[in-house]
Amino acid sequence: MPPKVDKEKCDGCKAQQEPLCEQVCPGDLMTLGEDKKAYCRMPRDCWDCMSCTKACPVGAIETRIPYQLGYHLAKLIPMMGTNTITWTCIDINGKVERFRYVNRGRLD
Amino acid sequence: MSERNAPKDFSEIPTEIIETDILVVGGGNAGCFAAIEAKSKDPSLRVTIMEKAHISRSGATAAGMDAINTYIRTDKGETPESLVKWSRAQVGGGPIREDLALSNAEILNESVEMLEDWGLPIVKDEDGHYKLRGRFDISIQGEQLKPIMAEKAMEMGAKVYNRVAATNLLMQDGRCVGAMGFGVRDGKFYVFKAKATIVTTGGACGIYKNYTSDYSGAHHQTWMCPFNVGTGYAMGIRAGAEMTSLEQRWVAVRTKDFSGPVDTLSVGYGCLITNARGEKVLRERYAHLGGDKAPRFVRLNAPMMEWLEGRGPVYVDTTVLDEEEAKDLREDLLNERPTFVLFLASRGIDITKEPVEIYGSDPYIVGGHTGSGFWVDIKRMTTIPGLFAAGEAAGGSPNKFVGGCAAEGRLAARGAVEYLASVQLPEADPAILSREKERVFAPLMRGPAFDGITPVEMEERLQRLMDEYAGGISQFYRMNEERLDYALNNVKMLQSQTQYLFAKDLHDLMNAHEVVDRLDVAELLIHHLKFRKETRWPGWQTRMDYPEPNPELDCFVESRRDPSTGAVEVFTRPYEQLIPGDRTQG
Numbered sequence: 001m002p003p004k005v006d007k008e009k010c011d012g013c014k015a016q017q018e019p020l021c022e023q024v025c026p027g028d029l030m031t032l033g034e035d036k037k038a039y040c041r042m043p044r045d046c047w048d049c050m051s052c053t054k055a056c057p058v059g060a061i062e063t064r065i066p067y068q069l070g071y072h073l074a075k076l077i078p079m080m081g082t083n084t085i086t087w088t089c090i091d092i093n094g095k096v097e098r099f100r101y102v103n104r105g106r107l108d
Numbered sequence: 109m110s111e112r113n114a115p116k117d118f119s120e121i122p123t124e125i126i127e128t129d130i131l132v133v134g135g136g137n138a139g140c141f142a143a144i145e146a147k148s149k150d151p152s153l154r155v156t157i158m159e160k161a162h163i164s165r166s167g168a169t170a171a172g173m174d175a176i177n178t179y180i181r182t183d184k185g186e187t188p189e190s191l192v193k194w195s196r197a198q199v200g201g202g203p204i205r206e207d208l209a210l211s212n213a214e215i216l217n218e219s220v221e222m223l224e225d226w227g228l229p230i231v232k233d234e235d236g237h238y239k240l241r242g243r244f245d246i247s248i249q250g251e252q253l254k255p256i257m258a259e260k261a262m263e264m265g266a267k268v269y270n271r272v273a274a275t276n277l278l279m280q281d282g283r284c285v286g287a288m289g290f291g292v293r294d295g296k297f298y299v300f301k302a303k304a305t306i307v308t309t310g311g312a313c314g315i316y317k318n319y320t321s322d323y324s325g326a327h328h329q330t331w332m333c334p335f336n337v338g339t340g341y342a343m344g345i346r347a348g349a350e351m352t353s354l355e356q357r358w359v360a361v362r363t364k365d366f367s368g369p370v371d372t373l374s375v376g377y378g379c380l381i382t383n384a385r386g387e388k389v390l391r392e393r394y395a396h397l398g399g400d401k402a403p404r405f406v407r408l409n410a411p412m413m414e415w416l417e418g419r420g421p422v423y424v425d426t427t428v429l430d431e432e433e434a435k436d437l438r439e440d441l442l443n444e445r446p447t448f449v450l451f452l453a454s455r456g457i458d459i460t461k462e463p464v465e466i467y468g469s470d471p472y473i474v475g476g477h478t479g480s481g482f483w484v485d486i487k488r489m490t491t492i493p494g495l496f497a498a499g500e501a502a503g504g505s506p507n508k509f510v511g512g513c514a515a516e517g518r519l520a521a522r523g524a525v526e527y528l529a530s531v532q533l534p535e536a537d538p539a540i541l542s543r544e545k546e547r548v549f550a551p552l553m554r555g556p557a558f559d560g561i562t563p564v565e566m567e568e569r570l571q572r573l574m575d576e577y578a579g580g581i582s583q584f585y586r587m588n589e590e591r592l593d594y595a596l597n598n599v600k601m602l603q604s605q606t607q608y609l610f611a612k613d614l615h616d617l618m619n620a621h622e623v624v625d626r627l628d629v630a631e632l633l634i635h636h637l638k639f640r641k642e643t644r645w646p647g648w649q650t651r652m653d654y655p656e657p658n659p660e661l662d663c664f665v666e667s668r669r670d671p672s673t674g675a676v677e678v679f680t681r682p683y684e685q686l687i688p689g690d691r692t693q694g
Contacts, residue, residue: 025165026161028271043325045327046328047170048171068326069451071456091454092456102229103249104227108232108236
């Protein structure tokens with residue numbers, strides 16, 4: 001079930017015509033439900049590219065590995081900075097690791 | 109949105125007609141570079157990009173990239189010729205279009221450096237050169253690769269139509285004068301009239317079933333972007349364009365159960381492929397074919413042979429890495445396939461203590477990796493006047509990857525700019541437009557009582573058929589004439605049943621056209637596989653009834669489907685060696 005939306009956090013990007021996850025999803029899979037919260041219309045069709053997860057301004061989307069492939073419960077949370085990205089990874093044993101690096105600009 | 113704007117009746121469907129000088133179909137890597145090049149050659153040109161998704165995160169590089177696999181370090185003695193020689197050896201000596209490969213190579217470095225100028229972080233060595241991780245591979249921190257290219261295309265003034273899926277080329281008097289499609293979100297029928305059209309729709313994924321495929325959760329656990337379905341090829345096939353080398357399928361060795369990159373581990377970090385007995389597979393069993401540097405299809409087929417012969421599972425041995433290297437490696441993976449890092453976490457795998465399991469992928473048709481795609485001339489014009497192709501869509505020149513697809517996008521744009529100076533925009537034929545509008549929207553208009561087939565049902569039927577009968581992964585990529593005949597007969601049956609496809613909304617309608625496109629690609633692919641009665645690239649193309657290479661087939665296999673009769677003609681073109689030397693040595 002790749003993108004899992006936290007209904008408490010998701011505000012449907014309020015005034016936007018389309019929430020950012022819907023705008024960006026390469027598979028046209030994220031959309032708004034009748035409750036004005038985002039959801040993935042066809043979880044089997046997700047490519048796990050995490051574009052929606054990166055784009056969500058309130059951190060409401062979590063990308064999950066389908067249970068058919070990976071055990072419950074690991075997490076990978078991206079935080080987008082101006083020219084950096086920070087990832088927090090938590091494995092099924094609770095081990096936490098952080099990765100932070102430049103994603104825009106020359107490396108001289 | 110797609111539910112809200114789905115038209116219920118043909119009379120409700122608005123038609124939007126856009127006139128442009130250059131139409132780029134598909135705003136991925138090659139498409140963005142094509143648009144940028146056209147605008148930089150002549151800023152007054154109207155350049156329009158038709159994009160099925162949203163250009164900021166569409167196509168094969170949506171998740172990012174961790175390397176550019178082709179860059180020529182001239183200070184290390186490499187040249188465009190040495191790159192082409194290497195590329196030729198990687199596909200077992202070809203045949204490859206050395207003319208195309210050389211012209212790409214000549215502007216390759218410049219294209220990569222453009223990316224750095226636009227803000228792509230490229231890793232440097234202590235001398236300030238791009239840091240090599242393999243002979244031609246350089247490391248990038250490419251999480252933002254796609255947004256960077258997209259922003260540049262828009263900054264240069266290309267007009268982007270997001271969420272417009274292309275369905276057919278607009279043909280007039282034997283030449284291409286644009287393309288048609290529909291708005292996946294707004295439900296409009298779109299007509300783009302263009303003096304020149306460049307197809308950069310990527311390759312075809314989902315022709316074959318992948319082994320993790322199941323209905324509920326992991327259908328798209330594919331290496332190639334599953335939203336690239338071969339629409340560009342299919343539109344060309346329907347218009348009678350000549351296709352080349354479809355039988356040279358790209359199948360890659362990937363991490364098992366989750367399609368993570370293996371080159372990053374084996375090439376970038378020196379982790380060797382080992383079998384269940386701990387033997388170094390390539391080094392010990394494939395030394396005669398180049399060992400660790402063996403051609404790509406050998407590196408794919410070797411692990412699968414280990415499985416077949418009882419020496420699987422097979423791994424890349426990451427236990428040679430220390431903690432710091434293991435962290436660097438996962439940082440690279442986060443740039444290209446972030447969820448692979450999540451996958452490792454979900455298995456609780458510490459890669460310094462246990463190796464990473466690998467396996468083959470499902471087969472893809474991708475002209476940026478192998479030679480499949482449109483037959484093009486040196487200016488990247490297809491056999492249809494006015495229609496150009498670049499990147500994964502253009503055939504003949506394998507191992508292009510990110511840098512080569514960028515270079516080829518630019519070359520196609522130059523060809524298009526030159527071509528359009530001599531042509532006028534014709535009036536669109538209203539009969540063609542209304543016929544296409546009806547074809548495109550028909551699956552939405554079947555009515556509530558219609559007893560038909562969903563796009564997903566047809567897609568799954570096709571994928572299992574191709575997997576079992578046309579050399580998919582469940583068959584360890586093997587096929588024979590009788591199975592290919594069975595596959596072809598059933599693809600034709602599926603094509604005859606597309607009239608029963610129905611769509612409940614615009615997303616479903618997109619899926620319906622995706623399966624129609626995949627069927628056309630599959631049909632021609634099977635013809636190519638049937639024609640090559642030999643085994644030239646085991647794994648990519650394995651004929652059990654013709655297990656050896658046939659010197660008489662050391663040539664390109666070509667096909668063309670007659671748009672009026674549907675008859676498929678398969679023929680050959682000769683290979684021309686431009687760079688002398690042993691073709692199997694890089």
